[in-house]
Amino acid sequence: MNEAYYLRLTDRLRELLREPEASEEGRLPAERVLAERFQTTRGTLRQALAQLEAEGIIHRSNRRGWFVSPPRLVYDPTRDAGFNDYVRAQGRRPRTEVLKVETRPHLPAAEALELPAPTLFYHIRRRRYVDDRAVLAESLWVVSDRVPGLLQERFDHSLWGLLRDRWHINLAHRSIRMFSEALGSCDARELGVMPGTAGLGVRRAIFDAERRPVEFDEEHWLHDALCIAVDI
Amino acid sequence: MNEAYYLRLTDRLRELLREPEASEEGRLPAERVLAERFQTTRGTLRQALAQLEAEGIIHRSNRRGWFVSPPRLVYDPTRDAGFNDYVRAQGRRPRTEVLKVETRPHLPAAEALELPAPTLFYHIRRRRYVDDRAVLAESLWVVSDRVPGLLQERFDHSLWGLLRDRWHINLAHRSIRMFSEALGSCDARELGVMPGTAGLGVRRAIFDAERRPVEFDEEHWLHDALCIAVDI
DNA sequence: CAGTGGTCTAGACCACCCA
DNA sequence: GGGTGGTCTAGACCACTGT
Known part of the structure; x- marks a missing residue:
């Protein structure tokens, strides 16, 4: 057969x-x-x-x-190189759209960062492109107490760069999870694909050098858009 | 719609x-x-x-x-804990079958380890189970010069443990790639699924403390069987 | 052997995109 | 408005698994 x-x-x-x-x-x-x-x-x-x-x-x-499909983007979730940088380093053209900015609690982020459930986060929702193809929908959840005034900033560049340069926060410890998934209807809509399309999820919980929680983020990639690389 | x-x-x-x-x-x-x-x-x-x-x-x-489907196995490809150990640590039952052992050159392994194409490898092909479900088909390519007599060993336990205990090889540097894939006909047959079934591929190139190449391996997982975890 | 999933056909209508 | 992919129907036969 x-x-x-x-x-x-x-x-x-x-x-x-x-x-x-x-x-x-x-x-x-x-x-x-x-x-x-x-x-x-x-x-x-x-x-x-x-x-x-x-x-x-x-x-x-x-x-x-x-x-x-174009070649996959090679991406190292353990490094804090910005999206724009490594996309360009591979000869591709990056673009970022900020879809939403808000302040609210979020249970999964609180759990991952070991914080009480009502903790407030700055939530930044972005869509990112490689060569004009939307390949990534992501949500960043930043512990609001750590970064007063964050929402005055622009979010179309590296958030980690911002945290380091303006708040001198060192992103020392990261707990990363990656898994294949089917894109939910919200992510799918934002990426212009059918709900249920194969995707790759990445979740990161990030702590500073003193192990204090800083940020949690959820990334939803098109499954054919990337190859994850980690070098140790 | x-x-x-x-x-x-x-x-x-x-x-x-x-x-x-x-x-x-x-x-x-x-x-x-x-x-x-x-x-x-x-x-x-x-x-x-x-x-x-x-x-x-x-x-x-x-x-x-x-x-x-059962819950996903959590797996950290950067650590050298053996398959049997971390499967058991999660309250599951591991099993390993050795499908093939041979000696021959292999271009992808040679390239990944930056060795000349005709380099000889010991090739070990294994199928691994969690709770009697075959979830992983993998090929290990060990640089034959580094481990004389390797083929006399048993391969149903951790290969990395063997290298460390018997040859005192320290697996210091690892270059890892992970990507979603469709399982090829060979992997699919060995796992008892249809060719084209969604899978997750992991490739590792491994070097010792002196950056000398030791081993290359290719893992093909069922996509719903695992969640990759990396802590830094 | 009966029952399962795997494959394939030949249609149909719809929602949506683009010119 | 014409063409696209997305959905759905109502069948059919086959390969394989289990008994």
């Missing part, structure tokens, strides 16, 4: 995509066109496309069509 | 699964049964099941049926 038609289709499409220009500007032909070209139904063809999507070779955008 | 029937189905199934005993011994009723119970077709029902699978809530085994 390893000869299922959709698997052979997957192979043929994979080859097709290796030669560029087979798909104009990285966009694949319409499903109905491909289905006819390969003499099958849309259903079977979509199985093959989903396979390539799981491999991270192509992805879909809204209802607009299928596109070949 | 957030009211797609299969998404509401997903919610209802999620609730159903929260109460145990809804599914006997963690096994879900047959697709045809569920489809009739929810008054839809198998196709739509399977969409809902696939959604829950992506979330890591349920998984399928061969052609045997759908099962609720």
Whole structure:
């Protein structure tokens, strides 16, 4: 049964995509066109496309069509290099949008930082792009007592840089969790994909040199957009 | 369109699964049964099941049926605690099978360790279980010059422990890569799942205190089986 | 052998994007 | 308004698993 038609289709499409220009500007032909070209139904063809999507070779955008995926971003969650810096260092173009700024309690952040539940946080919600593709939706939860006046700042650059330069907070201890997930409807909407799209979650609890809690953040990446690197 | 029937189905199934005993011994009723119970077709029902699978809530085994997934294993790839140790530490039962042992060159390992392509490695291929579920297929590539006589050993326990205790090799520097992937046909077969199943790949290049290359390994996990943890 | 999931067909209608 | 992908139906046959 390893000869299922959709698997052979997957192979043929994979080859097709290796030669560029087979798909104009990285966009694949319409499903109905491909289905006819390969003499099958849309259903079977979509199985093959989903396979390539799981491999991270192509992805879909809204209802607009299928596109070949760019190379993955290499990302080290243990370092405090800013997003903008390492994206540019890899020859890509970063962009950040701030979606929301507010002050409120947040149970998961409190638990991760071992603080009482009613603790107030500055919550910053951002969407980040690589080469104009939205790849990351993230929420930062900063312990409000630690950084008075934070909300007067701009958040389209590195928050960690801000904490270090303006409040002289040294982000010494980090507890990081990473796991594959299906993007929830909120994250999915913000990234312009279907809810349930495969994603990669990263959660960080961050403490200063005296082990006092500073910040908690949740990142939701498109699964094909990154490769996590840690060097020890 | 957030009211797609299969998404509401997903919610209802999620609730159903929260109460145990809804599914006997963690096994879900047959697709045809569920489809009739929810008054839809198998196709739509399977969409809902696939959604829950992506979330890591349920998984399928061969052609045997759908099962609720156990909690994820928490795993720190930067530490050299053995698999058996940390699985047991989390109250689970580990098991290891050695699938293959051989000596041969391997280009990816050579590149990752910055060695010439013809370098010979001892290759150990293992399958590892948590509570009798095969969750990990891995290949270890040890630089053969560094560990004469390695192939006389048993490989169902920690290899790193062996290197430390018998060859006094200190695994000082590690370069780790993690990424979501679709399991290839070989890994999938060994884990008893369909090729293309969502997985999580981990690759490590390991050097000793003098930065001499020691070992390269490739791990392929079921995506819902683990949560990666790194503490710094 | 019966029952399961895996694959595949040939349609249909809808929501949404873009020109 | 025409074309896209997203959803859904109602079947069919096959490969495999368990007994």
